[in-house]
Amino acid sequence: MNPSTQQHVLSGLRPTGRIHLGNYFGAIKNWVELQERYRTYCFIADWHALTTDYSDTSKVRQATFEAAADLIAAGLDPERCVLFVQSEVKEHAELHLLLSMVTPLPWLERVPTFKDQQAHLQEKELNTYGFFGYPLLQTADIIIYRANYVPVGEDQASHLELSREIVRRFNNFYGEVFPEPQPLFTATPKVPGLDGRKMSKSYGNTIPLTASADDIKSLVSTMFTDPNRVRRSDPGNPDICNLFQFHKLFSDDETVARVDHECRTAQIGCVQDKKLLTEIMVEKLGPMRARREEIDRDASIVWDTLRAGNEKARERAAETLALVRDAMKIDYPELRA
Numbered sequence: 420m421n422p423s424t425q426q427h428v429l430s431g432l433r434p435t436g437r438i439h440l441g442n443y444f445g446a447i448k449n450w451v452e453l454q455e456r457y458r459t460y461c462f463i464a465d466w467h468a469l470t471t472d473y474s475d476t477s478k479v480r481q482a483t484f485e486a487a488a489d490l491i492a493a494g495l496d497p498e499r500c501v502l503f504v505q506s507e508v509k510e511h512a513e514l515h516l517l518l519s520m521v522t523p524l525p526w527l528e529r530v531p532t533f534k535d536q537q538a539h540l541q542e543k544e545l546n547t548y549g550f551f552g553y554p555l556l557q558t559a560d561i562i563i564y565r566a567n568y569v570p571v572g573e574d575q576a577s578h579l580e581l582s583r584e585i586v587r588r589f590n591n592f593y594g595e596v597f598p599e600p601q602p603l604f605t606a607t608p609k610v611p612g613l614d615g616r617k618m619s620k621s622y623g624n625t626i627p628l629t630a631s632a633d634d635i636k637s638l639v640s641t642m643f644t645d646p647n648r649v650r651r652s653d654p655g656n657p658d659i660c661n662l663f664q665f666h667k668l669f670s671d672d673e674t675v676a677r678v679d680h681e682c683r684t685a686q687i688g689c690v691q692d693k694k695l696l697t698e699i700m701v702e703k704l705g706p707m708r709a710r711r712e713e714i715d716r717d718a719s720i721v722w723d724t725l726r727a728g729n730e731k732a733r734e735r736a737a738e739t740l741a742l743v744r745d746a747m748k749i750d751y752p753e754l755r756a
Contacts, residue, residue, distance in 0.1 A: 425458040428603065429566035431505070431557075433464045434482035438489035439625035441610040441618030444668060447628075449570055449605045451494040459500045460564050460732060463487055463725075466505050466512075467557070470550045471543055488721050492629055492711035501735075503728035505560065510736035514559040515552075517743060521592060522555055522585055530554050530581060558582040561600050563736045568603040576602050593746035596739075611664050615643045629711035632701045639665075639697045644689045645682075655682040655689070662692050669699050 430450050432438075438447065453459050463483045469476065483504060495502055505511055561569055561582055569579055579602050586597045609617065612624025619625065626638050644662055648655045657663035657679050666675050678695070681687035687695075714720045744750040 426567040427564055428453050428457040428459045428568045428570065429461075429561050429564050429600070430459070430570055431462045431464040431467070431560055432486055432490070433467050434479060434486045435468075435620055436478075436482045436485045438486060438493065438628045439618060439620070440628060440668075441612070441625065443493060443628050444610050445572070445607045446570065446605075447490065447493050447495075449607075450490075450500070453570065453603075454496060454500040457568065460503070460566070460735075461490065461495060461500055462503050462505050462508075462560070462732070464505050464560070467553060470547075470553045471545065473547070473549065474543075484718070484721055487725055488711060488714045489628055491721065491724060492707045492714060494707070497724045497727060501728045501731045502724055503732040504725055507725075507729040508563075508732045508736050510563055510733065510740050511556070511559050513740060514563050514736075514743065515556045517747065518555055518559055518585060518589065519552065521588055526581060526584065527551060527554060531577065554578065554581050555585070558585050562586060562597045563739050564732070565598055565735075565739055566600050567598055569600050570603045570605050572607040573604060576604075593743075596742050596746050608668065609664075610668070611661050613638060613642050613661070615661055628704070629708045630704070631708065635700050635704070636697045639693050639700070642693065644692075648689065651688045652685050654685045657682045660689075662689070662696055665696055665700070669696070669703050674699070 430446065430453075432442070432446070450459065450461055463486050465479055465483050468479050468482070472479070487502065487504075490502060491497075557578070558581065561579075569582075571579055579600060583599045586599050590596060612618035612622055613626070614622065614624045616622055616624060626635065630638065639662075642661045642665075645655045645657075645660045647653070647659075660682065663675075663678065663682065666678050670678070678687065678692065682692065741750070
């Protein structure tokens with residue numbers, strides 16, 4: 420299919436360093452699949468990182484590199500996906516400014532995560548416009564590429580609905596410039612961390628996507644298992660065991676069924692199961708780990724990919740802003756050489 424006739428998909432990732440399995444199964448695995456069917460734009464949201472970490476930006480650059488490297492290792496292909504850095508496409512900022520002229524303050528005030536994150540991150544001063552207005556920048560991120568779809572989980576639909584409302588208001592004032600971005604609901608399995616809670620860097624319970632075989636073995640050995648299974652001879656309950664949740668992510672159906680049965684009948688112990696799971700994870704993650712090792716030997720793979728992606732993203736974004744300026748009657752062709 421000709422890329423110009425394809426529908427567009429937009430996804431972004433805040434740079435927090437190395438990508439973990441929760442990120443992969445929650446979003447990135449789906450992005451890799453979407454690039455086969457859509458003109459896919461994926462970006463590292465370094466400006467969004469500043470909304471909460473503006474007081475110390477020393478880690479943003481390296482975190483951006485690490486995230487991009489892992490995205491490439493995970494299978495995002497620069498021949499089929501535009502991978503770029505948000506702050507390198509200045510049109511995001513201009514559209515954000517223009518959208519701020521038409522967006523009512525109460526629309527931003529009602530975003531549930533504004534107060535939720537203020538309560539959750541009490542150690543940070545978040546009474547800033549950058550934090551308050553991040554949903555508007557998020558909207559600019561999406562519609563600057565005239566994206567038709569945004570992959571979201573069911574719990575994220577409200578965020579996209581705000582973007583859709585802003586698009587409707589803009590189009591009502593100035594004409595049909597933007598398509599309303601539609602949610603592309605995706606299966607996002609809950610990935611438990613090593614301690615059974617949701618996998619999150621803030622909990623310190625993650626497994627990096629491109630971890631070494633030794634690191635995987637060490638991390639899996641610390642996984643919480645069925646707390647009621649005290650002795651090897653005790654029957655287990657896979658439904659409340661972290662190991663079994665990872666089997667469902669990594670193992671084939673036959674292995675999942677066998678482990679389920681052997682755990683419930685005490686034919687397999689937790690130590691033995693951890694060894695089995697480690698072997699399966701090391702094998703399944705091997706190609707991504709090998710690709711990441713190649714990138715570690717040659718950082719230009721990342722920088723070249725991002726440079727090319729930035730150029731493609733700017734081209735699409737510039738086309739959109741030309742439409743926006745014309746629609747808003749702030750275009751001055753006489754002033755251009």
